[in-house]
Amino acid sequence: MRIGLSGVKSLLGLAILAVFIVLFPLALSNPYYLNVANIIGINTIIVVGLTLLIGYAGQVSLGHAAFYGIGAYTSAILTVTYGFNPWLALVLAALVTSSIAFIIGTPTLKLHGHYLVMATLGFNLIANIIIVQCDSVTGGPSGFPGVPPLAIGSWVFDSDIKMYCLIWSMAFIGIVLGLNLSMSRVGRGLRALHSGESAANCMGVPASKYKVKMFVLSAVFASVAGSLYAHYLSFVSPKTFDIFFSVELVTMVIVGGMGSIWGGLFGSAFLTSLPHLLSSLDEYKDIFYGFILVVILIFTPEGFIPGILQKLDFYLKEKGQRNKKRLDDFLDEPGFNGVAGIPLADSCSSKRLEASNDIILGINNISKSFGGIAAASSLTFDVQKGSITSLIGPNGAGKTTTINLIYGVYKPNLGTIIFRNNRINGLYPYQIAAMGMARTFQNLQIFDNITVLENVMVGAHAISHNEFFVSMLHPPSYWKEEKLIREKALEALSFFGLEKEADLPACQLSFGEQKRLEMARAIVSEPELILLDEPVAGLNRAESITIAGLIMKIRSRGTTVLLVEHDINVVMSISDKVVVLNYGTMIAEGTPIQIQKNELVLSAYLGGSL
Amino acid sequence: MDHLAQFIVAGLTTGSIYALIALGFCVIHNATGIVNFAQGDFISLGGLVIFTLLMGLKVPLIIAFPISVIAVTIVGALLERVAIRPARSRSIVILVFITIGASIFMRGVFKILWGKNQMGLPPFSGETPINFAGATLMPQNLWIFGITLISVIGLHFFFSRTRLGKAMRATACNPRAASLMGVNVNSMVLLSFALSGALGAIAGIIIVPITTLSFDIGVMLGLKGFAAAVLGGYGNSLGAVLGGLLLGVLESVGAGVISSTYKDVIAFGILLLVLFIKPSGLLGRGDTERL
Numbered sequence: 001m002r003i004g005l006s007g008v009k010s011l012l013g014l015a016i017l018a019v020f021i022v023l024f025p026l027a028l029s030n031p032y033y034l035n036v037a038n039i040i041g042i043n044t045i046i047v048v049g050l051t052l053l054i055g056y057a058g059q060v061s062l063g064h065a066a067f068y069g070i071g072a073y074t075s076a077i078l079t080v081t082y083g084f085n086p087w088l089a090l091v092l093a094a095l096v097t098s099s100i101a102f103i104i105g106t107p108t109l110k111l112h113g114h115y116l117v118m119a120t121l122g123f124n125l126i127a128n129i130i131i132v133q134c135d136s137v138t139g140g141p142s143g144f145p146g147v148p149p150l151a152i153g154s155w156v157f158d159s160d161i162k163m164y165c166l167i168w169s170m171a172f173i174g175i176v177l178g179l180n181l182s183m184s185r186v187g188r189g190l191r192a193l194h195s196g197e198s199a200a201n202c203m204g205v206p207a208s209k210y211k212v213k214m215f216v217l218s219a220v221f222a223s224v225a226g227s228l229y230a231h232y233l234s235f236v237s238p239k240t241f242d243i244f245f246s247v248e249l250v251t252m253v254i255v256g257g258m259g260s261i262w263g264g265l266f267g268s269a270f271l272t273s274l275p276h277l278l279s280s281l282d283e284y285k286d287i288f289y290g291f292i293l294v295v296i297l298i299f300t301p302e303g304f305i306p307g308i309l310q311k312l313d314f315y316l317k318e319k320g321q322r323n324k325k326r327l328d329d330f331l332d333e334p335g336f337n338g339v340a341g342i343p344l345a346d347s348c349s350s351k352r353l354e355a356s357n358d359i360i361l362g363i364n365n366i367s368k369s370f371g372g373i374a375a376a377s378s379l380t381f382d383v384q385k386g387s388i389t390s391l392i393g394p395n396g397a398g399k400t401t402t403i404n405l406i407y408g409v410y411k412p413n414l415g416t417i418i419f420r421n422n423r424i425n426g427l428y429p430y431q432i433a434a435m436g437m438a439r440t441f442q443n444l445q446i447f448d449n450i451t452v453l454e455n456v457m458v459g460a461h462a463i464s465h466n467e468f469f470v471s472m473l474h475p476p477s478y479w480k481e482e483k484l485i486r487e488k489a490l491e492a493l494s495f496f497g498l499e500k501e502a503d504l505p506a507c508q509l510s511f512g513e514q515k516r517l518e519m520a521r522a523i524v525s526e527p528e529l530i531l532l533d534e535p536v537a538g539l540n541r542a543e544s545i546t547i548a549g550l551i552m553k554i555r556s557r558g559t560t561v562l563l564v565e566h567d568i569n570v571v572m573s574i575s576d577k578v579v580v581l582n583y584g585t586m587i588a589e590g591t592p593i594q595i596q597k598n599e600l601v602l603s604a605y606l607g608g609s610l
Numbered sequence: 611m612d613h614l615a616q617f618i619v620a621g622l623t624t625g626s627i628y629a630l631i632a633l634g635f636c637v638i639h640n641a642t643g644i645v646n647f648a649q650g651d652f653i654s655l656g657g658l659v660i661f662t663l664l665m666g667l668k669v670p671l672i673i674a675f676p677i678s679v680i681a682v683t684i685v686g687a688l689l690e691r692v693a694i695r696p697a698r699s700r701s702i703v704i705l706v707f708i709t710i711g712a713s714i715f716m717r718g719v720f721k722i723l724w725g726k727n728q729m730g731l732p733p734f735s736g737e738t739p740i741n742f743a744g745a746t747l748m749p750q751n752l753w754i755f756g757i758t759l760i761s762v763i764g765l766h767f768f769f770s771r772t773r774l775g776k777a778m779r780a781t782a783c784n785p786r787a788a789s790l791m792g793v794n795v796n797s798m799v800l801l802s803f804a805l806s807g808a809l810g811a812i813a814g815i816i817i818v819p820i821t822t823l824s825f826d827i828g829v830m831l832g833l834k835g836f837a838a839a840v841l842g843g844y845g846n847s848l849g850a851v852l853g854g855l856l857l858g859v860l861e862s863v864g865a866g867v868i869s870s871t872y873k874d875v876i877a878f879g880i881l882l883l884v885l886f887i888k889p890s891g892l893l894g895r896g897d898t899e900r901l
Binding site for chain 2: 054060107108110111112113114115117118119121122123125126129130133243247250251254258283284285286287288289290291293294297298299300301302
């Protein structure tokens with residue numbers, strides 16, 4: 001069971017937090033601050049969920065005060081009007097909130113950027129007005145009084161200190177669940193879709209489902225916080241759940257540093273207590289509040305806590321300067337001299353025989369047009385299992401479109417695509433990934449917000465199974481799978497000579513390294529078929545030869561390769577079959593030798609006939 | 611149904627204001643990609659300054675109007691210089707929340723300078739109603755329509771015909787490329803804040819006579835303007851005008867025909883429906899991720 005450095009840091013953080021939670025009330029002179037601490041605890045529960053949604057999944061919601069309110073009102077109404085047990089009411093409130101969040105989230109999370117912000121804000125406004133207007137049920141603008149306190153048997157949570165114990169136990173559990181999720185397979189998937197939704201989809205991360213699930217989960221956090229709030233204050237008022245509170249909640253996430261649960265805790269503590277700290281300033285309170293907020297965001301945009309931690313890290317490891325591995329070293333490594341030194345054609349010829357007659361991928365008569373332009377028309381070709389098949393053609397011939405059609409990024413207008421005897425057109429990329437296909441991208445799609453190793457681990461998303469629930473609770477089965485994926489990922493990295501870079505942020509890699517990272521990410525799932533979209537574009541001759549050798553090695557591991565490439569030397573030396581496209585139609589198909597002599601191909605490339 | 615024409619006139623009036631506010635959002639968005647949540651406070655400030663000039667200092671309208679606009683323009687530019695430009699991060703979310711902080715700050719200042727009381731201004735030119743196509747128009751409605759129309763045409767001319775306007779559009783498209791072509795991107799961003807300050811001020815000045823003025827009048831108006839901009843397709847000027855007018859009319863007709871307490875529910879409900887059907891607004895073009 002390997003916990004890893006981040007795990008150790010988290011455990012240490014949790015231990016410090018636990019000690020602090022226990023000591024805080026003892027060190028307190030003024031009971032008023034206990035009340036503030038309780039509100040901080042309640043806000044923290046919401047902020048943990050929101051941090052996962054905003055910082056990890058990258059979906060900004062200005063509607064979470066509504067979920068907080070729905071939780072509070074459902075608890076209040078169920079206990080007072082219908083006499084439910086408060087704990088049962090808390091669970092039912094969470095169920096009601098999650099249903100609403102699911103219904104709202106499904107269409108809303110299709111939106112991006114400002115549209116998403118507006119839609120969640122609109123939802124919050126509507127929810128708030130409905131709460132105010134349904135006064136026969138909710139008590140209307142004057143609020144809902146008389147909510148009973150929570151109790152376990154005869155132990156009633158009826159004082160600030162008792163509620164402190166309850167609220168902070170719940171907040172602590174919330175933080176643990178949040179930390180667990182953030183470090184898990186799901187957490188990686190969320191950060192990947194934050195960085196590039198389509199690319200994450202192609203790695204097997206069901207992006208839209210994950211966004212909705214994360215939205216619902218964060219709404220449940222808010223709902224539980226709302227129920228606690230209702231029972232704590234025994235009174236709920238619609239003003240507590242207006243859009244301005246939503247804005248404040250997101251501000252807490254951002255001030256704390258998006259993408260850090262600890263930052264969220266800080267943000268909630270800081271912004272909840274700030275008005276109380278400034279209360280002596282009376283009417284100047286707002287001015288200072290706004291001023292402090294602006295200053296923090298200007299000077300520590302990565303968040304207060306991560307900002308400080310980063311500085312600490314910086315001083316701790318002066319040697320943190322990266323030893324950048326040069327390509328020469330890479331080529332000199334023992335694993336690669338078999339490739340780099342020898343002319344390609346020789347090293348390949350023996351392998352050609354491996355291709356069998358089984359068809360792994362069949363493209364039958366597919367057409368796709370964008371507006372009036374036919375990017376692919378009546379394309380038909382097969383890819384033999386165990387082969388390296390190349391797709392070539394001049395710029396704009398429809399090569400990448402074909403790759404995207406195969407991978408489900410685009411839906412063909414006509415025709416069928418058969419992969420391992422299943423029709424796959426109409427499926428989503430993440431489903432196709434799960435069937436044993438993987439790909440790289442013409443325009444690099446590195447997840448630049450996570451480490452090199454994590455990038456590769458996202459590549460294994462399609463072959464692993466730890467979902468939200470397991471990822472929050474970390475049972476032994478979780479660790480088993482996590483260990484397996486980590487090992488596979490490290491193996492894939494060393495296959496591409498990147499094992500020393502494993503813990504670096506992926507954005508720090510050079511262009512050539514990022515290209516190899518993409519290929520490592522694609523092979524980690526041990527796919528049946530890999531689609532490589534221009535793997536050597538932009539690389540120099542030596543690098544190209546290395547990559548060509550690695551492509552051969554991928555094939556010898558049992559993976560069929562469909563290659564799109566402009567570098568004709570690479571294509572001709574490693575391919576078993578070459579398919580030539582021009583203006584979206586296939587103009588030739590055959591062995592490299594046949595293609596080199598084909599007049600149609602020559603005229604397409606050189607213009608005119610020879 | 612008799613009142614329908616009246617509701618539409620009322621809706622077009624508030625809709626014009628929303629359109630102006632939405633344009634303010636678009637101008638800043640197009641130069642920086644951010645949503646400026648202090649836009650609402652530009653509106654408040656415009657109204658508050660002209661109130662002081664007209665009622666306190668007895669300055670004639672013809673002079674007070676431009677002074678107010680210039681004052682808010684300067685505040686807009688100041689916001690960019692002191693809060694946006696020094697920001698260590700270019701992340702959109704951070705910049706957006708800087709404007710939220712700035713908005714809280716500005717509202718705090720307004721509250722101290724002008725107090726929490728409700729204030730009022732008389733219409734620009736009397737209160738003699740005019741009958742037009744079954745609806746009663748107040749002169750202030752005409753002022754609002756006219757000034758909005760002039761602003762929209764002026765803005766269109768600026769962006770399509772002037773060198774500066776074209777440079778701003780280039781900055782919107784690709785700031786780095788624009789800067790390599792010799793456009794001073796910093797000045798363009800500054801200009802966009804100034805311009806949107808001016809638009810906010812105009813909206814604030816013309817709406818005050820038909821509503822009550824308070825230090826936070828702009829908050830809800832700003833949100834409506836944001837909604838209008840999103841409805842039309844964020845960043846699209848024509849969309850902003852269309853979205854503003856549509857939102858105004860929907861709200862007014864919804865309030866008149868169904869219920870005034872639910873007018874925001876109707877307006878925002880329709881906004882949500884439009885977005886669910888067309889995720890990039892009425893005239894917006896969706897971003898496509900290229901693989």
